[in-house]
Amino acid sequence: GAVVSQHPSRVICKSGTSVKIECRSLDFQATTMFWYRQFPKQSLMLMATSNEGSKATYEQGVEKDKFLINHASLTLSTLTVTSAHPEDSSFYICSAISPQGRNNNEQFFGPGTRLTVL
Amino acid sequence: AQSVAQPEDQVNVAEGNPLTVKCTYSVSGNPYLFWYVQYPNRGLQFLLKYITGDNLVKGSYGFEAEFNKSQTSFHLKKPSALVSDSALYFCAVRLPLGGAGSYQLTFGKGTKLSVIP
Numbered sequence: 375g376a377v378v379s380q381h382p383s384r385v386i387c388k389s390g391t392s393v394k395i396e397c398r399s400l401d402f403q404a405t406t407m408f409w410y411r412q413f414p415k416q417s418l419m420l421m422a423t424s425n426e427g428s429k430a431t432y433e434q435g436v437e438k439d440k441f442l443i444n445h446a447s448l449t450l451s452t453l454t455v456t457s458a459h460p461e462d463s464s465f466y467i468c469s470a471i472s473p474q475g476r477n478n479n480e481q482f483f484g485p486g487t488r489l490t491v492l
Numbered sequence: 493a494q495s496v497a498q499p500e501d502q503v504n505v506a507e508g509n510p511l512t513v514k515c516t517y518s519v520s521g522n523p524y525l526f527w528y529v530q531y532p533n534r535g536l537q538f539l540l541k542y543i544t545g546d547n548l549v550k551g552s553y554g555f556e557a558e559f560n561k562s563q564t565s566f567h568l569k570k571p572s573a574l575v576s577d578s579a580l581y582f583c584a585v586r587l588p589l590g591g592a593g594s595y596q597l598t599f600g601k602g603t604k605l606s607v608i609p
Binding site for chain 2: 415423
């Protein structure tokens with residue numbers, strides 16, 4: 375199946391700093407990527423839908439100025455958590471849709487990034 | 493709006509016994525249904541999906557799921573559980589292509605499966 379990577383896998387930062395998380399589709403071009411957030415023992419909550427070359431679509435309640443998403447190429451989307459605070463500590467997971475006609479546009483998930491804000 | 497319910501937070505089963513993880517859904521139209529597994533501090537791994545056709549779907553690692561339209565259920569099953577199956581399992585639903593937001597998955601809250609040696 376298609377492979378999606380995330381970098382870094384784990385990051386610890388100080389409160390007030392910004393952190394960038396990368397999501398890459400390794401063997402296919404992804405016109406659409408999704409960013410999810412998962413709190414401990416909870417389900418995945420969709421944060422935003424990222425489309426290559428256009429602005430991301432954010433879910434209700436997600437601050438677009440705090441969670442900056444850039445999808446500059448067909449294989450890379452980045453999520454930047456700006457001015458991070460301890461409550462932003464979470465597990466962030468991205469997914470990418472495989473090309474139309476392949477796998478019914480199934481989502482393939484990255485391994486996740488554990489963010490800890492001190 | 494579509495929704496997914498996983499009524500059990502945790503399922504415990506003895507190794508070698510059959511296991512079932514329950515999932516029911518609510519959606520208008522004919523849904524695409526998925527099961528994913530998540531190991532600690534890892535992303536989601538795809539297990540299986542139902543798009544159309546046979547109601548019994550076979551997937552990875554010996555798992556299978558049965559689509560029941562009348563009961564709007566898509567329970568995950570395995571005939572003989574392994575200790576290594578212990579993980580968090582998520583059911584998800586997606587609408588067929590064509591509608592707004594139709595790529596989006598809606599996840600259940602997850603069920604923690606513990607297989608006891």
